[in-house]
Amino acid sequence: MSVEGAGLIRGFIETGRNLVGSYVDPRRWVTVQYPEERRATPENSRVYPFLVYDGADPEEGLRCVSCKICEKECPPQCIYIVPAQDERGRPRKHPAIFDIDISVCMSCQICVEVCPFDSIKMDQAYAWDREDRFGGLLLHKADLARPNRYYRELHPAEARVVDEHLARERELRESGVRAAVRASLPGSGEPGGGT
Amino acid sequence: MNMEGILALTGWGGLRWVGPVELFERGPVWLRDWAVGWLPEGAKVWAEGLIPAVAVLAVFGLLFGLATVAERKLLGRIQNRPGPNRVGPYGWLQFAADGVKMLTKEDVVPRSADRVLHFLAPIVMLAPVALSLAVIPYGRDLVAADPRCGLLFFFAVGSAAEVAAFMAGWSSRNKYSLLGAMRAIAQMISYELPLVLSALTVVMMAGSLSLVEIVEAQSGYWWGVIPRWHVMTPWGLAGLLLFMAAAAAASNRAPFDLPEGESEIIGGFMTEYSGFKYAIFFMGEYFGMFAVSGLAVTLFLGGWQAPLAVLEAAPSYGWFFLKLGVMIAWFIWVRGTLPRLRVDHLLNFGWKYLLPLGALNLLVAMVWRGLGGWAFPGAGAVRWLACLAMIGLPAILWGRLLMRSRGWGPRVYRYAS
Numbered sequence: 001m002s003v004e005g006a007g008l009i010r011g012f013i014e015t016g017r018n019l020v021g022s023y024v025d026p027r028r029w030v031t032v033q034y035p036e037e038r039r040a041t042p043e044n045s046r047v048y049p050f051l052v053y054d055g056a057d058p059e060e061g062l063r064c065v066s067c068k069i070c071e072k073e074c075p076p077q078c079i080y081i082v083p084a085q086d087e088r089g090r091p092r093k094h095p096a097i098f099d100i101d102i103s104v105c106m107s108c109q110i111c112v113e114v115c116p117f118d119s120i121k122m123d124q125a126y127a128w129d130r131e132d133r134f135g136g137l138l139l140h141k142a143d144l145a146r147p148n149r150y151y152r153e154l155h156p157a158e159a160r161v162v163d164e165h166l167a168r169e170r171e172l173r174e175s176g177v178r179a180a181v182r183a184s185l186p187g188s189g190e191p192g193g194g195t
Numbered sequence: 196m197n198m199e200g201i202l203a204l205t206g207w208g209g210l211r212w213v214g215p216v217e218l219f220e221r222g223p224v225w226l227r228d229w230a231v232g233w234l235p236e237g238a239k240v241w242a243e244g245l246i247p248a249v250a251v252l253a254v255f256g257l258l259f260g261l262a263t264v265a266e267r268k269l270l271g272r273i274q275n276r277p278g279p280n281r282v283g284p285y286g287w288l289q290f291a292a293d294g295v296k297m298l299t300k301e302d303v304v305p306r307s308a309d310r311v312l313h314f315l316a317p318i319v320m321l322a323p324v325a326l327s328l329a330v331i332p333y334g335r336d337l338v339a340a341d342p343r344c345g346l347l348f349f350f351a352v353g354s355a356a357e358v359a360a361f362m363a364g365w366s367s368r369n370k371y372s373l374l375g376a377m378r379a380i381a382q383m384i385s386y387e388l389p390l391v392l393s394a395l396t397v398v399m400m401a402g403s404l405s406l407v408e409i410v411e412a413q414s415g416y417w418w419g420v421i422p423r424w425h426v427m428t429p430w431g432l433a434g435l436l437l438f439m440a441a442a443a444a445a446s447n448r449a450p451f452d453l454p455e456g457e458s459e460i461i462g463g464f465m466t467e468y469s470g471f472k473y474a475i476f477f478m479g480e481y482f483g484m485f486a487v488s489g490l491a492v493t494l495f496l497g498g499w500q501a502p503l504a505v506l507e508a509a510p511s512y513g514w515f516f517l518k519l520g521v522m523i524a525w526f527i528w529v530r531g532t533l534p535r536l537r538v539d540h541l542l543n544f545g546w547k548y549l550l551p552l553g554a555l556n557l558l559v560a561m562v563w564r565g566l567g568g569w570a571f572p573g574a575g576a577v578r579w580l581a582c583l584a585m586i587g588l589p590a591i592l593w594g595r596l597l598m599r600s601r602g603w604g605p606r607v608y609r610y611a612s
Binding site for chain 2: 033
């Protein structure tokens, strides 16, 4: 049989060691001092969507063609798109308005899955504290646009696949045999997403 | 010693040179006499009573604030967290922020509550505990009141907390509150007995109920090194352990915090309290912890006596508050380590274990006194060991017997290990 109180003393030693140890060795800490110190998010983490643009101009470089597929597929219907029009009133392949209400968004990533143009991707920025809980959380086109560089930083592996795919597409388009080859490339209508 | 001397006011009008030792030791008393000296003759007697009361409340009020922060910081460290570290230097002003928060919160009273009792309960909780702080000697001449029956006063007044807990639980009209209140009554009354018994041992040996005299009975040193505190004797050591176990229960501290039981009965008798009333309860609880810690220091740890003759230069109240701090740290450590007991375990532990051992300890103290006449070489050691065995062996054997009769023992996890 064990000695009386041995278990108690072991417990006290354990907590005492924590007490002293957490002063000596900050690596023992199980908490993060949040605003000053932030843990890196895992590569596959996702919060809210953003729009990818190529080149330097966040307005003209947008990949979005305002096809409205994401708007239709979005389960909580937090996306609102109005296509741009040219001077003669015909729709351009460009959004005039692209809003996402992130107070409604449920981070399901369905918009990313359905986008045929790789123009909408998931962001990892989670600190969306705003003074105004309605207007402040309604993100407009300018708030959403991020360069492709940013996407590469967030999801390096995924971005490489998407970049390769887009490059191949562009090559084919320029060589004029796009239609012929498209049939021989199964699944190329659903590029990249999720890999 | 710095013999330069410091000019100090000694009493009303008298000026003379005193050393820093005397300045710090007598300073608080001089300050009181100086303040009283300003007043007209009729007001002096009131001021002499009021000034110590205000001083005690101010010191313990501040200590309450610091203790809440210290508790949260140490508990955090025990769980490998930093604890509160935002408000003020290293978070030590957290209590001020908490106080403002408590003051500005809405004071919710349930519609069917007994409003008068609901309002009175926190006051009834805090007032007696604050009263019991009056009889504890904090320094050589620092005691707010020294009645001849100081210890009796302490326990008599302190037991009003049970009434307050039940008032709170009953007036809230809430089942959780009532459950908590009934637990509180059962627990506090059960543990008052071993608490008083272990204090009684000291009364018997010191021959006085006055806490000032009990401290003075512990002055001096064995062979000039070991202080003659009661804890240095077998009955004192056992008494301190019994006292601390009972004191934790009597002041609703972990691991005996069943009346609150945040995880089971969501705050117990404090469930329906919010805002500053809750803060008052909280304060009463901490004051209770200070009071029993102070009493433990007074009864067993030599009160304001220094541990070594050389260290007597430091002010006596410094020693008292150092010891008090150690006791508070101990309570916090216990809270961070031990899980909460079950109600029946708690009552069994109180009635079947602590109470018989407390009574036995009384006997051991008598034997200790009886064996004091031995004069052969090594008599001291033999007397010490004999008395230790007299309380230690029954403690172990009785504990084993109880464990076996209830089928308790080290827990075996058949499928996990």
